Amino acid sequence: RKEVEQDPGPFNVPEGATVAFNCTYSNSASQSFFWYRQDCRKEPKLLMSVYSSGNEDGRFTAQLNRASQYISLLIRDSKLSDSATYLCVVLQGGSEKLVFGKGTKLTVNP
Amino acid sequence: GAVVSQHPSRVICKSGTSVKIECRSLDFQATTMFWYRQFPKQSLMLMATSNEGSKATYEQGVEKDKFLINHASLTLSTLTVTSAHPEDSSFYICSATELLNYGYTFGSGTRLTVV
Numbered sequence: 030r031k032e033v034e035q036d037p038g039p040f041n042v043p044e045g046a047t048v049a050f051n052c053t054y055s056n057s058a059s060q061s062f063f064w065y066r067q068d069c070r071k072e073p074k075l076l077m078s079v080y081s082s083g084n085e086d087g088r089f090t091a092q093l094n095r096a097s098q099y100i101s102l103l104i105r106d107s108k109l110s111d112s113a114t115y116l117c118v119v120l121q122g123g124s125e126k127l128v129f130g131k132g133t134k135l136t137v138n139p
Numbered sequence: 140g141a142v143v144s145q146h147p148s149r150v151i152c153k154s155g156t157s158v159k160i161e162c163r164s165l166d167f168q169a170t171t172m173f174w175y176r177q178f179p180k181q182s183l184m185l186m187a188t189s190n191e192g193s194k195a196t197y198e199q200g201v202e203k204d205k206f207l208i209n210h211a212s213l214t215l216s217t218l219t220v221t222s223a224h225p226e227d228s229s230f231y232i233c234s235a236t237e238l239l240n241y242g243y244t245f246g247s248g249t250r251l252t253v254v
Contacts, residue, residue, distance in 0.1 A: 033182075072232050072245040073183065116182070125171055125236060127243060131182040 030055050031131075035117050038133035046107050050115050050133050052100040058122025062093055064102045065116040067132065073116055076102075107137045141167050143235050145246025152223055152253055160218045160249045162233030168213035169235035173243075174206075177230040189216050223253040 035052045042048050054062075062079040077084065079091040079100055090103040100117055117130035142165040152158050162172060171190050175183040187203075189195040189210035197203045207219040216235075220227055233246040 070230070070248075070250065072248045074245070075243075126173070126185060126188065127234070128185075129175075129183040131180075 032128045033119050033130040035130040036133045040135045043138050047105045050102045052117030054098050054119045059119045060122050061120035062100050063118040065118050067114045109137050112137045141244040143244045143246040145233055149250045154224055157221045162216045162246050164214045164235045167237045171236045172216040173234040174218050175232045225253045228253045
C-alpha cells in the first residue's frame with residue numbers, strides 16, 4: 030500500500046464550482062500534513078497546512094481525520110487560476126522527510 | 140520569505156556525461172536539504188537527504204555512486220548525476236529546511252534531458 034494515496038482524477042469543473050479532493054495515509058505515526066499545489070513543469074508550492082481542527086484560508090478548507098488517516102481539501106467558487114495539480118503531503122513520523130502523493134489534476138473551465 | 144535558488148533550470152546533455160545541479164538557500168541557513176526526482180505524471184520521490192558537513196543519506200534504490208551529493212556549507216548543496224543515461228531524464232527538485240524555523244522551501248527544479 031502506498032504511503033500517501035490520492036484521488037486519481039483528473040477533475041474538470043466549471044468556474045464557480047466546488048470541488049473536493051481526498052487523501053489517505055498509511056503511517057499512523059505521521060505528524061504533519063499539507064496540501065501543495067504544483068503547476069505544470071514547476072516546483073510544488075505550499076497551499077496550506079492541515080490541522081485536526083480543520084482550517085480555512087479564503088476559498089480553501091482543509092480537514093484532517095487522524096482516526097481514519099484521511100485528509101481532504103475543499104475548494105469553493107473555483108477560479109481558472111486554480112487549475113493545477115494538488116499534492117497531498119505527509120511529514121513522516123520521527124523524521125524530516127516529506128512524502129508526496131501522486132497528485133490530483135484539476136482543470137477549471139470557463 | 141525563504142528563497143531557494145536552483146540552477147540550471149534546464150539542461151540537455153549527452154549520454155555518458157555528468158551534470159551538476161546547484162541548490163542555494165539565499166536568505167537562510169539550510170541545515171538539511173532534500174533532493175527529489177519526479178517523472179512525468181508521478182509523485183515527487185525523495186532521493187536523498189543531506190546535512191551540512193556530513194554524508195548524504197540515500198533512499199532505498201538510489202545509487203549513491205551515481206547521484207553524488209555534496210552539502211559543503213549551510214547555503215549550498217549540489218547533486219551530480221554521473222554518467223547520465225536517457226533513463227535519468229527527469230525533473231530534479233531540491234528542498235531546504237530552515238534552522239529553528241519549521242518549513243520547507245523548494246527550488247524551482249531542473250529539467251534534465253539525456254540524449
